[in-house]
Amino acid sequence: MQLKTRLILANASTVVIPMIVTVLIALAMFFIFGKLFGSGISYEHQQKQSMIRFELINKSITWKQTPELLEEESYQKYLLEQLAEINGELILIKDDEVKFSSRNFSKIEVAKSLATGTITGSREPVIINDVSYTVFVMDLNYKEGSQGNILLLTPVNRLETSYTGLLILVLVSFVLTFVITNIVVSYQFSRSIIKPLNTLQRAAAEIAKGNLDYSIAEEGDQEIQALCRDLELMRIKLKDSVHTHLKYEDNRKLLVSSISHDLKTPVTSIKGYVEGILDGIASNPEKMERYLKTIALKAYQIDQMIDDLLLYAKLDLNQIPFNFERMDIGEYLLNYVLENEPELERNHIKISLHNELLEKQHVLLDRERMKRVIMNILDNSRKYMSNGQGKIEIFLRDTIASIIIELRDNGTGIHETDLPFIFDRFYRSDPARSKGSGLGLAIAKQIIEGHNGRVWAVSHGKDGTSIMISLSKS
Helix, strand or coil: CCHHHHHHHHHHHHHHHHHHHHHHHHHHHHHHHHHHHHHHHCHHHHHHHHHHHHHHHHCHHHHHHCHHHHHCHHHHHHHHHHHHHCCCEEEEEECCEEEEECCCCCHHHHHHHHHHCECCCCCCCEEECCEEEEEEEEEEECCCCCEEEEEEEEECCHHHHCHHHHHHHHHHHHHHHHHHHHHHHHHHHHHHHHHHHHHHHHHHHHHHCCCCCCCCCCCCCHHHHHHHHHHHHHHHHHHHHHHHHHHHHHHHHHHHHHHHHHHHHHHHHHHHHHHHHHCCCCCCHHHHHHHHHHHHHHHHHHHHHHHHHHHHHHHHCCCCCCCEEEEEHHHHHHHHHHHHHHHHHHCCEEEEEEECCCCCCEEEEEHHHHHHHHHHHHHHHHHCCCCCCEEEEEEEEECCCEEEEEEEECCCCCCHHHHHHCCCCCCCCCCCCCCCCCCHHHHHHHHHHHCCCEEEEEECHHHCEEEEEEEECC
């Protein structure tokens, strides 16, 4: 349920429920009064009493103009019939003498009625024979000069006598119901909000302590559930961020350690050869030249390590843009093989391309970056090539959606346990063989992933290793 809807229902219920309960209580009281006092309290009876009473009072104008009409027997019979409908009484007085009455009244009862009655009804009821009456008194002036009065006694409505008490009861019922309803609705409403808020507060406290494993459950109304969901996503992202930060920190330590280790060897060699020159060990021009060439080679290795490190860092931070071109992958690999075949043959390595594609296939490539990938893979194969004739074969195949490039060598091979890690930076299956920066295959992986491709290795035991590259067709 939405919080807005719950607020509307809560506010409406605090008014509607007390009103409904009050109406039910009022109806119940009317029913109880009806059972206790009979049909005299019914709505139809009260309406009939009011109409007859109003009609008799309105006739006072006629009675004042022709008071003689009241002395006619037929008219008196008519009035008695009307009064019988409301259990009323009638007294006709002329010259202080009762000329007609609906029943026998004592002089005291007549005097009491005259004393309290008014044209609009007595202010206080008159009790006659345990019955309360409202007395209406009208003065009569006869033509012969006589004076008289007509007294109309109507029984007091028992509902009216209890009206004040009933009204108080209804008001008290409404107030009590209103208070109870507000307490119950406020409790339920606050519970639906405060409970999930308390949960969020506990979660925030746990997160503030560094406990990022404290999950936040979705509960409450829709808006609060959305808040819980957003905070849970924030917690997950914060946890991932902290995990990534720790991972980067570990990588930074590994990076410093690996760089220190990789640079130490060529720097130590350079220092040794320089000291040899300064100490006069290189006593002839041939030896001096050999020392200087070694120093230059080690300096080149250091420069290459630094270049690889900078390139990997830029690739890792996505700071190098790719310049993709749509090209024929078979033609691209053939040109690369032709360009690098002479140099590889000087190192006693034979390279060959086996194009197994049935037709030309095109892919999106960054020409220079892909050359760096193949060069790094071939350099890695060459470093660990067995003595004798080396061989590198490039197989080009396709699947339904991708192009597969396999670069297979006949080197010493890679142990199965090392395969998942050879593309990690600074990883070496044999730490004692510290050839290169340890970033070649890591850089290749970064570039391949930048092409939305995949790269993995397959070991053939002592028969060599295959590096597999998968690229999407264009």
